[in-house]
Structure formats: structure tokens, C-alpha cells
Amino acid sequence: MKTTGDQFLVKKINKSIVLDTIREHSPISRAAVSKMTGLNKGTVSSLVQELIDNGLILEIGTGKSSGGRKPVMLLFHETAGYAIGVELGVSSIRTILTNLNGEMIEEDQRPLDTTDRDQVIEELFATIQAMIERAPTSRYGIVGIGIGVPGIVDEKGQILFAPNLDWEHVDLHTLVSDQFGLPVTIDNEANAGAVGELQYGAGRSALNIVYISVSEGIGTGIMIGGELFRGTAGLSGEMGHMTIEANGRKCRCGNKGCWELYASASAHPNFDFKTLLRLASDGEADGIRGFYEIGEYLGIGISTIINTFNPELIIIGNQISRAERYITSAIQQTVASRSLSYHRKHTTIRFAQLETRSTLLGAAYYAIAGFFSKDRATLV
Amino acid sequence: MKTTGDQFLVKKINKSIVLDTIREHSPISRAAVSKMTGLNKGTVSSLVQELIDNGLILEIGTGKSSGGRKPVMLLFHETAGYAIGVELGVSSIRTILTNLNGEMIEEDQRPLDTTDRDQVIEELFATIQAMIERAPTSRYGIVGIGIGVPGIVDEKGQILFAPNLDWEHVDLHTLVSDQFGLPVTIDNEANAGAVGELQYGAGRSALNIVYISVSEGIGTGIMIGGELFRGTAGLSGEMGHMTIEANGRKCRCGNKGCWELYASASAHPNFDFKTLLRLASDGEADGIRGFYEIGEYLGIGISTIINTFNPELIIIGNQISRAERYITSAIQQTVASRSLSYHRKHTTIRFAQLETRSTLLGAAYYAIAGFFSKDRATLV
DNA sequence: TTAGTTTGTCTATCGGTTAAACTAAGTTAT
């Protein structure tokens, strides 16, 4: 049954629009909100009053007059609540605390010397608990926890398969949810990275972007129309396993010639990523050529992505960012020669702007977005 | 500026819901619509009355009583208008006339022995004009024209590049629009096919489907959340040019190792499609093996599509359908061994149900959909 | 015949938006 329209729906829509407008344009006056949104001044006034009562926005004195009465400036109350973002990596757990604007307030990093499920989860609980305790008191407290994990996650927040952790079928959502009694979102790290970059990084104001997370493997997060594309069971975006050599190397996924075997940070047959970086920075031919080859293979997959999605923006993130200067030209040249010209014209390729925080900020954003969508439904 | 909510929006939403419900469940009573949609009986009554006044639905006598007053059955008035769908092929132009339910009323096919722009367009105008004249008189007349073309079309309906017709930069939308003064939609044939299958064929009630049109080349239409995914400039879905052999055969697109070079109906190095079909039906090893190889390569690309989109359904259509029995098992085996198991579980692979009419029906649907979305906006 | 059920309409009310009047508080011109 589709959602039918009634007066409450109208109010919910308009309240969202007003809140979003204030969030994006703080500080701003009621009159300006009315002009920007097209909503009547009176409507804006009453909705703003409710948002103030809800503690989500603040009046912050008067602004400059432009020939008449001074406007009362409104501010999004970014510290009315806090969100926790976690990146569960293979060798470390990183955690941040953000305000409702997604600005980082606190940070924590713990090395992981095990992949044992129980030990990792114990450490995860500890870092989250510590972050909860470090959060300032606020009206809404911790509004949620978002976690990015290196693996395949279904729509219920269950980790189906995390090869680097050697985990299978871990219902992380239930575990964390039961422990803290807070809203929890679990997603794979590439999806979270895509969300982070679109909200706070290189992809702001873009609608269709593809985020490519390149480290040991390759993961991709696909944002379509400003929304994460999840596929039927929440399993979309495993483009690391697209075939680029029909009879290529065998992959642990069962396929042959997967992209990530040729284009990831660990793709070089002789040197690992750190060694390659050292060689390249020393100007050694082995390092330079190693990265050039990786860049070429990245370009091959990126060309397919461009032809498939015709995105505004492709963002390359995670470990490989550290080799940006060594691989950029190889990528650009390969894409220029391999992708369809009309498609290429509309696509920009960039490295992640948030550096190593795309996933963390994206994870925290899940919590913030969840809070507001709930808020909009219930607090009308 | 986002659309803000007001009473008109509410009415538009509800009127759409009522109309859609009647379209999908004709014949149906007002009471049943109310129960299905959750809308109040009175609301349904008044919206139905308006739709009757608009000529979009009809009262068709009473139905069976279930222990009380007999219901008045409502019918979608499918002949209140007609739509034209055109498939501009390389060797022929096919045209259909449908009612507002997308049911074919008239059909026309004209061979094309030239790819000359002016001659083709003259023929195109002639077939459309003939179809307009064959349409029964109706309240809304011809509500629009949809055209599927074999090439890259941008969001304005301009053909950027149609290799098989040898056309570049033809503003077909303006040409047809000026000639007939009707709403016109131009899209590539794979997109139109995807829409056709989702609306009327194998993909009904699915949300995420990928339609693969396999003939001389390979085109793909991607439906996400029930909507066609168009990309930033309307150029999405050229997966025929994804790389499956990094150093494979040279493609006219500039890339190497494109999928369509290995998996299209014209991919066999020695035999053309017709010959292969004849050989296979004669039980000749060359034909059987030829199709098996094409099926394997199709399976490689389909595996990438599954891992990328995790769609509910993949539909294979166009010319290759005629070889269904020779390639099915090769496709299934390859996909089973190459795609990620979790993803594969949620995806079904089928051949087009509308046979050679996916594109035509999809093109006509563009016109119908355009009519209703306009109608909903203006006739409230 | 009577009681109960189902369909569809009608009426009062409610909650939202809007336009417009109004109050408040500034600036600019003379």
C-alpha cells in the first residue's frame, strides 16, 4: 500500500524542507527561508517555532538590515545530539564522534592484532562505550551508531562474508543494537565511504557518483540520484569482482580475472603496497612502473563504470590515495583511450577529499540521517 | 527549489493512487479501492467522480454482492486515448498503436534499404502519419509518440551516435515533435526494451532489473526502483562496451576487449548469426559450439552485472532470443561459476517475454506515462 | 418479514496552507 496524501504528509514534507534549508544555509532568516522554498511566510514561521521547540534550531540574534527591520537569524542546532561512526578494519578499529552536522568532535583508534570474532567485538563494544562516555550531554544524546565493515553486508545488517576478517554470517546489527539499545546501521565500507564523500567531501551537490575503495581488494559504493543504490538484497556494488580478463588469474570468489586482482593496492605480483610506495618515492623504476600498471588496470575498470553509470563523479579512496601522484596519469590516459567519448565528457575522476575519513564520516551520517527521518515521522 | 507540500499535492498524489489502483485491478468497486489504498470511502468517491468526468474511467454496471448492496464496478477507460511506439531498426522501421493499457491495436513494418538520414526520416514520418490515421477517434486522441533507436541518445532526445545507421548528432526529438505537434520521447532501444519488459513482460512487479539487448551489438537498460536509470546526461547503460579482455580485440569504440565483441549475435569469427542458427538447428557441431561460446561470454558479462547491481531479474532480449535453446545452459553454467554466490541467489535470468516487441511496447509506454504524469499535474 | 451487511454519499470537523492585513523595527530622503 502506497503512502496516501493527507495534511500530515504535507506538514512533514514542508518541515523537512524548512529544516534542510536552515541546515544548508545557516545562519538564515525566516524571510529568506520563505523566499528560497516558496513557502508562505506564515507557514515558515509556524514550522520554525516547532523546530525551535524541538530543540533542532536556535535563534542567534539579529542580522544586518537591508533597508528594513533586522532579520532574526536561525541556526541549525548541531549539538542537539551526537552520532558515532565506526570503521571496522582488518588491522584496526577507528571510531569518531560527530555532531548533527557531521563534524568530528572526538576520535579514537585501536589496533587489532586478531580477527577472532569475540575479541574483535569486545574491542568494538569498548571503543563505542568510550565514545558514548566522551559525548557532551545534549538534548537527544547519541542518536545512533553507524559501522562500516570490509565485507558483504545484507539489508538487515548481517555480515554475510568478510574475507579479510575471515568472518561469515555475523549478525553485527543485532549484537551492537542489543548492547547499546541505540539505532544501528551496518554497511560495507565502500558504501559508507560513498555516502561520506557525497555528504561531506568531493561529491557534495552531485547526484550520481561512484566511490571506489581501493586497498587489499576493491569495493564500490554507487550513489544514484543522491541515494545509495542497494540492489535487491542490499548487496549491490561488488564491482571489484567484475571480470576484466576472461581467462585471467583465479580469484578466491570463484571467478577468473577479477578487477581487484589487477588493480588493487596488493595487485603487484612481486611487491606489497608499502614496498611499492617506498620504491616509487625513491624514484626506482620498479615502483614507478608498478604503480603505472595498477593505474592502467584501474583505468580499465573505471572506463566500464563510466560507460555503465555515466556518473558525474568517480571518487577513488582508501589506501591507494597515498599513491595518487604515481597513478593519476595512468588512470587518466587509460580512461581517455578506453571509455566512450560522450560519456567521458560528463564524468570527473577525483581522489577522496576526506582522505582516510570517508567511511567514518559516512557511517556517522547513517546515524544522523536515521535520526532525522525518524524525527520527521514522529515529531510532526 | 524542491516541491513543497500543499493541498493540491495531496490531491494529485491520491488521485494518482486511485487511478493506478483501478488500472491494475479493473474491474473494481469504490469500496475495494478504499480498502486497498487506505483512503477514506468519501475521498475515493469524489476522486472517482472526477476521473469519470475526465473520461479516464467508466462505470460498467454492478458486480456480485457479497451479502449487501451490489458494488458498482469501475473500469479503466483504456480507449480514451492511444499511443504510438516506434522501433527504428537498421533494416526496418516497426510501428505499433496501443491503447492506454499498452495493448497493441495496430502494427506496421517497413523495410529500410538505406541509412540515409533524410530518407529514413521521411519513411519514419510516413509510418507515424499512417498510424495516426488508423487510430480510432477518442477523447484524448494520440497522447504521444515514443521512439527506440539503436544508438546513444542524450536526455534531450538527440541521437549522439548510432553506429549501425552511421548517424551522428541527429536531433530526432525536434524533428518529430515539429512534424506532428505531439509529445515525443526518444530513447535507445535497450532502455525502451527494459521499460517494456518491466511494464508488460517478464519484469512486472520487479523493481531492479537489467535488460540486455543482444543483436549486432549489446545494449543494456537498467531499471532501478522501478525507474529507468539514466545517468547524468542520459547516457547510462552502455555495458556492451565493458572490458572483459583487457588486451582483447579492438572495438570501433576505441576500447579493447569490449563485451559485445565476444557475446553479441555477430560475435562469431567465422559465421554470421543466421548461419549459426541454421548450423545449430541442423545439429552441426560448429553451430552448437559457436553458440556455446557466445553463451559463455554472455555469462561472463552477466556475472559482472549481477555483482554490480544485485538485480532481481536479468532479461535477455532482441535477436539472440532466437538462439535461446542453444545458449541457455552455457549462460547458466558460467554465471553459476563466476558470480558471487550471495548475489546470485537473488537474481533470476530470463529471456524477454515480449519476444521482439519489448522495445515497441516500451516506446509506447513512454508516451502513455508522459500523458498521465502531465494529466495528473494539470487536471487536478 | 426482519435483521444484518455492504456500498456509496453526505455532512461536520479538523488540520494544514495561503493571502493579506497588521505590527515591529529598521533605512532613506527631504
Add this chain to the structure above:
DNA sequence: ATAACTTAGTTTAACCGATAGACAAACTAA
């Protein structure tokens, strides 16, 4: 200094569409 103009924000009345519930119509079942 004062009048005229501007801009900001609130209040009021009117409007519109949905809803709940009463009602009439038309049927079935006992």
C-alpha cells in the same frame, strides 16, 4: 527630525482536501 519607504515576522480569515461517522440504498440470509 520627520515622513516615507522597506523589510521581517505574526496574526487572521478563508480555502481546500481528508477524515470520521451518520445515513440512505440495495442487497442476503434466516
